[in-house]
Amino acid sequence: MPLFEYECIPCRKNVEDSLKEIRKKTTKKLVSELVKKYDNINHIGVLDLDNEKVLGEAGKRDKNAVDLNFYLNDGSILVFVNLPKNYRFSALIYVEEDEKTVACPFCKTKKVEKVVSSFAFTSDLSTDMPKPDLGNLPPSVRNRTFLGEYIEEKDRPKKNR
Ligand SMILES: [Zn+2]
Numbered sequence: 001m002p003l004f005e006y007e008c009i010p011c012r013k014n015v016e017d018s019l020k021e022i023r024k025k026t027t028k029k030l031v032s033e034l035v036k037k038y039d040n041i042n043h044i045g046v047l048d049l050d051n052e053k054v055l056g057e058a059g060k061r062d063k064n065a066v067d068l069n070f071y072l073n074d075g076s077i078l079v080f081v082n083l084p085k086n087y088r089f090s091a092l093i094y095v096e097e098d099e100k101t102v103a104c105p106f107c108k109t110k111k112v113e114k115v116v117s118s119f120a121f122t123s124d125l126s127t128d129m130p131k132p133d134l135g136n137l138p139p140s141v142r143n144r145t146f147l148g149e150y151i152e153e154k155d156r157p158k159k160n161r
Helices: 011-023 026-038 096-101 139-143
Strands: 003-008 043-049 053-061 066-072 075-085 088-092 112-114
Touching: 003 011, 011 026, 011 043, 011 066, 011 075, 026 043, 026 053
Parallel strands: none
Antiparallel strands: 003 088, 003 112, 043 053, 043 075, 066 075
């Protein structure tokens, strides 16, 4: 099995730290600060699914990049994070020596760790990273979020300004 999965520790930490802040309290200001602060994050969107509200959104979503989605607060908050490169990546390892050259495709660091098995990650927030399935979102949310097209400032719900 020469193909192994790795995660870049610093890139992953940026995402984890962002989620930590978002979990505490989401404000529009916070979200835009996070996007500015972390260069491996293109865009963050936070949706309150219970109240069908956009809590915060910042950055520019690159549709060719990687979308990760995370559920917080027992699934009532959905966070979309758009990354130029996923912090999880695979590398071909033929001989042990190859491991020393494994580097993050985004930040090039060698501070990476091997993902041992996909099972180990099922309890982890970072496990689930399919493209977001928007079919489950209430239409009222879906229609006025970044998930469709980029929303002009003037078209956003007042509360988020
Ligand atoms: Zn990295």
